Amino acid sequence: MTATTQGRVAPGNLAETVFRIACASAATLLLAALAGVIVSLAIGGWPVLSTFGFGFLTSSEWNPVTDVYGAAGPIVGTLITAFLALILALPLALGVSLFLVEFCPPALARPVAVAVELLAGIPSIVYGMWGLFVFAPWFAAHVQVPLLLAAGDDTWWGKLVQGVPNGANIFTASVILAIMILPYMSSVFRELFLTVPATLREAAYGLGCTPFETARSVLIPYVRRSMIGVVMLGLGRALGETMAVTFIIGNAHGFPHSMFDSGSTLASTIANEFAEATGALHGAALMALGLVLFCITFGVLAIARLLIGEKAA
Amino acid sequence: MNRRMILALGAVAMVSGLSGCGGKSGAANALNGAGATFPAPVYAKWAETYRSAKSVAVNYQAIGSGGGIKQIEAKTVDFGASDKPLKPEELEKNGLYQFPTVIGGVVPVINLPGIKPGQVRLTGQALADIFQGKVKTWNDPEIASLNAGVALPKLPITVVHRSDGSGTSFMFTSYLASQSAGWKSAVGASDTVNWPTGLGGKGNDGVSAFVQQTVGAIGYVEYAYAKQNGATYALLRNQAGNYPAPTADAFAAAAAGADWSKAPGNYIMLIDQPGQDTWPISGATFILMHKQPKDAARAKAVLAFFDWAYTSGDDTAKKLDYVPLPDSVKAMVRQQWQTSIVANGKPVYTRRPSKP
Numbered sequence: 001m002t003a004t005t006q007g008r009v010a011p012g013n014l015a016e017t018v019f020r021i022a023c024a025s026a027a028t029l030l031l032a033a034l035a036g037v038i039v040s041l042a043i044g045g046w047p048v049l050s051t052f053g054f055g056f057l058t059s060s061e062w063n064p065v066t067d068v069y070g071a072a073g074p075i076v077g078t079l080i081t082a083f084l085a086l087i088l089a090l091p092l093a094l095g096v097s098l099f100l101v102e103f104c105p106p107a108l109a110r111p112v113a114v115a116v117e118l119l120a121g122i123p124s125i126v127y128g129m130w131g132l133f134v135f136a137p138w139f140a141a142h143v144q145v146p147l148l149l150a151a152g153d154d155t156w157w158g159k160l161v162q163g164v165p166n167g168a169n170i171f172t173a174s175v176i177l178a179i180m181i182l183p184y185m186s187s188v189f190r191e192l193f194l195t196v197p198a199t200l201r202e203a204a205y206g207l208g209c210t211p212f213e214t215a216r217s218v219l220i221p222y223v224r225r226s227m228i229g230v231v232m233l234g235l236g237r238a239l240g241e242t243m244a245v246t247f248i249i250g251n252a253h254g255f256p257h258s259m260f261d262s263g264s265t266l267a268s269t270i271a272n273e274f275a276e277a278t279g280a281l282h283g284a285a286l287m288a289l290g291l292v293l294f295c296i297t298f299g300v301l302a303i304a305r306l307l308i309g310e311k312a313a
Numbered sequence: 314m315n316r317r318m319i320l321a322l323g324a325v326a327m328v329s330g331l332s333g334c335g336g337k338s339g340a341a342n343a344l345n346g347a348g349a350t351f352p353a354p355v356y357a358k359w360a361e362t363y364r365s366a367k368s369v370a371v372n373y374q375a376i377g378s379g380g381g382i383k384q385i386e387a388k389t390v391d392f393g394a395s396d397k398p399l400k401p402e403e404l405e406k407n408g409l410y411q412f413p414t415v416i417g418g419v420v421p422v423i424n425l426p427g428i429k430p431g432q433v434r435l436t437g438q439a440l441a442d443i444f445q446g447k448v449k450t451w452n453d454p455e456i457a458s459l460n461a462g463v464a465l466p467k468l469p470i471t472v473v474h475r476s477d478g479s480g481t482s483f484m485f486t487s488y489l490a491s492q493s494a495g496w497k498s499a500v501g502a503s504d505t506v507n508w509p510t511g512l513g514g515k516g517n518d519g520v521s522a523f524v525q526q527t528v529g530a531i532g533y534v535e536y537a538y539a540k541q542n543g544a545t546y547a548l549l550r551n552q553a554g555n556y557p558a559p560t561a562d563a564f565a566a567a568a569a570g571a572d573w574s575k576a577p578g579n580y581i582m583l584i585d586q587p588g589q590d591t592w593p594i595s596g597a598t599f600i601l602m603h604k605q606p607k608d609a610a611r612a613k614a615v616l617a618f619f620d621w622a623y624t625s626g627d628d629t630a631k632k633l634d635y636v637p638l639p640d641s642v643k644a645m646v647r648q649q650w651q652t653s654i655v656a657n658g659k660p661v662y663t664r665r666p667s668k669p
């Protein structure tokens with residue numbers, strides 16, 4: 001965001017004209033592609049939306065045999081896993097990035113930063129398989145079973161931890177998602193903290209602030225507006241993640257009844273069923289799920305936009 | 314200079330585009346098929362061997378049975394593939410013909426401490442009750458009565474099913490629906506159903522992993538997968554009242570015992586077929602073609618490929634743990650080819666007289 005000359009270029013400069021047209025058409029193309037996605041999802045999902053109407057969003061029955069479709073289960077699963085992942089990842093990402101910027105010995109900072117960025121490059125199916133074969137059994141044996149044994153069935157937290165003790169549930173899916181969005185968030189956070197002018201930090205230290213106080217009252221407030229953007233980026237990725245979640249969420253339609261119950265998300269349902277959806281209505285229902293996911297993501301990003309706008313004002 | 318570069322890029326794009334088209338519209342030197350994932354390994358191996366033997370390339374895209382049916386209906390491929398046979402009226406509507414290629418089967422796998430493969434016996438009704446959540450523990454009388462002398466633990470049963478739509482689920486739920494009126498009315502048969510209980514794993518791997526990781530679990534996988542992984546399987550009672558082990562012979566017996574002559578359009582499920590040693594959850598996988606292909610040469614080439622596979626592909630299939638069709642079924646299908654696929658009033662396939 002370097003400020004360059006803003007003035008209009010003299011007409012007749014061919015290169016500038018071409019450049020401007022190229023940029024404008026890139027932007028237009030993007031909007032057209034977005035509109036195309038919405039329109040084709042709406043057309044594809046129309047048979048189901050017109051059959052079930054608003055009930056498609058509120059019903060949790062999903063039965064390809066009788067051609068009855070309701071998206072409430074996957075919608076709830078998507079929102080729970082995405083927000084839970086965000087809650088888990090946010091403090092970690094902040095911690096990693098503050099450590100890298102404030103406390104890490106300079107010789108270590110670079111390798112650790114690269115390692116964090118490498119984490120972002122691991123394909124999601126690898127996270128999914130790791131989750132299924134390594135994390136889920138460990139989690140079941142060392143967390144889920146002890147909790148199940150300790151909890152009474154009637155207490156509120158006993159209800160919260162009920163489920164098949166094999167690690168395939170909403171909570172482990174959220175943990176995997178958190179690990180997946182962590183590198184994105186911490187890497188951008190780090191870049192953000194590096195933009196804080198050195199004079200500000202030095203001033204804070206000069207006033208006798210501890211590192212914690214500096215982070216709390218100088219670093220974080222300075223980048224707060226941009227931080228909302230990072231959080232929304234992470235949330236957007238968590239909402240749409242498909243492969244890793246499919247492996248570990250247990251893939252049960254309907255509402256999850258506890259933290260350790262199987263569930264499904266919009267993206268995982270589409271990924272699971274699209275290839276074999278032969279019935280006309282089944283395919284349409286999956287397209288409609290796509291539309292719902294698009295709207296949720298769009299809504300989340302719009303809210304982010306609003307939040308950022310408010311802070312700026 | 315800029316303009317020259319753009320022209321050059323355009324030329325490159327045009328040439329590559331043209332050559333892309335050339336492969337498709339030219340002589341039948343590369344055949345395209347798409348569909349079911351279950352037979353994909355054997356189709357790929359057949360294609361590889363066929364290419365080196367006859368210099369004809371066959372490209373197979375494993376996009377799922379649903380995708381295969383859609384693509385052959387849209388005529389974007391030379392043949393489609395589905396694990397789920399189309400009903401005669403569906404074939405008629407789209408002018409399609411289907412024939413089987415290889416047989417597979419579904420095996421229930423379990424995880425019980427101290428229980429060896431083949432030690433636990435189940436009926437279709439008991440299996441349906443387990444998967445419906447009616448039978449909740451392993452020492453339930455319904456299971457115990459079938460397994461006198463087997464120490465069944467008092468463990469809760471965890472049901473594991475496929476989360477992705479699959480021909481395996483279709484075969485499995487079709488079997489349950491054929492054995493249990495309760496399952497048929499409450500759940501039904503399809504490649505994706507509204508599972509009454511349990512959790513879903515993605516693919517055979519996912520189901521297998523959850524079963525192995527959960528004591529007291531029961532799931533179902535393809536026969537080839539169960540065999541290659543040495544899974545602990547349960548035995549099922551067949552129509553004759555026997556409990557055969559799930560072997561290639563037991564699946565072949567299902568295809569041989571079935572009455573194909575009473576299956577118009579080859580719409581046949583090899584579920585609970587007669588025979589002493591028949592495995593009850595078997596099924597063929599199918600190829601879909603147009604009855605009146607617009608390109609006779611390509612249709613002929615497709616049939617030539619499967620003719621070759623019927624003749625020379627059995628060993629390959631067996632090595633990959635697929636079960637070849639019995640000779641009687643192959644002969645019947647070859648007979649059908651001569652009358653079913655017609656272009657310009659002439660059959661595209663004529664059987665060369667076999668050498669004595």
